[in-house]
Amino acid sequence: xxxxxxxxxxxxxxxxxxxxxxxxxxxxxxxxxxxxxxxxxxxxxxxxxxxxxxxxxxxxxxxxxxxxxxxxxxxxxxxxxxxxxxxxxxxxxxxxxxxxxxxxxxxxxxxxxxxxxxxxxxxxxxxxxxxxxxxxxxxxxxxxxxxxxxxxxxxxxxxxxxxxxxxxxxxxxxxxxxxxxxxxxxxxxxxxxxxxxxxxxxxxxx
Numbered sequence: 001x002x003x004x005x006x007x008x009x010x011x012x013x014x015x016x017x018x019x020x021x022x023x024x025x026x027x028x029x030x031x032x033x034x035x036x037x038x039x040x041x042x043x044x045x046x047x048x049x050x051x052x053x054x055x056x057x058x059x060x061x062x063x064x065x066x067x068x069x070x071x072x073x074x075x076x077x078x079x080x081x082x083x084x085x086x087x088x089x090x091x092x093x094x095x096x097x098x099x100x101x102x103x104x105x106x107x108x109x110x111x112x113x114x115x116x117x118x119x120x121x122x123x124x125x126x127x128x129x130x131x132x133x134x135x136x137x138x139x140x141x142x143x144x145x146x147x148x149x150x151x152x153x154x155x156x157x158x159x160x161x162x163x164x165x166x167x168x169x170x171x172x173x174x175x176x177x178x179x180x181x182x183x184x185x186x187x188x189x190x191x192x193x194x195x196x197x198x199x200x201x202x203x204x205x206x
Contacts, residue, residue, distance in 0.1 A: 100126045105169070117151055117152075120151050122149050122150075144197050147196065148194065166195065172198070
């Protein structure tokens with residue numbers, strides 16, 4: 001005998017769907033769980049990779065840092081360089097402190113030189129720097145040696161005028177007339193002279 005389904009057609013399809021619903025839910029849950037597990041796995045792997053890279057960078061930076069012995073050596077070397085630099089600066093400052101500004105001194109001399117005076121010789125020497133706290137001075141009555149000027153003019157008055165002007169030059173002191181003689185030069189009588197003075201030491205006051 002052949003079995004006959006007496007249920008309506010819609011009820012039969014509804015029954016099959018109800019039977020398949022648990023299978024569909026189970027499949028969906030499996031897919032969801034699998035997806036979550038995959039996401040968590042890749043997230044954890046990415047975080048692990050990032051931490052590993054950070055660790056490698058930290059190790060590389062640590063390798064570049066100097067060791068305590070190297071750091072101490074560098075510090076000692078830097079202190080030595082700084083000490084040498086300070087010593088050189090001090091030596092240069094001391095040398096410059098005793099340097100005579102010859103361009104200024106000669107310019108001042110040229111400004112006070114009368115028009116009717118001609119020079120035949122000019123010699124100048126820097127004064128010896130003082131040792132310790134002592135100041136270089138010229139003994140009373142001693143002939144100045146640092147600055148010598150020789151030349152000629154037409155009268156003794158011109159020589160006296162030159163002496164007066166040289167005495168106000170800031171870079172000179174103890175201006176001294178060594179000689180002033182009347183002589184004949186190229187058929188004409190002139191006054192030849194020699195004047196000496198001391199060069200004022202840098203920083204000295206009048």
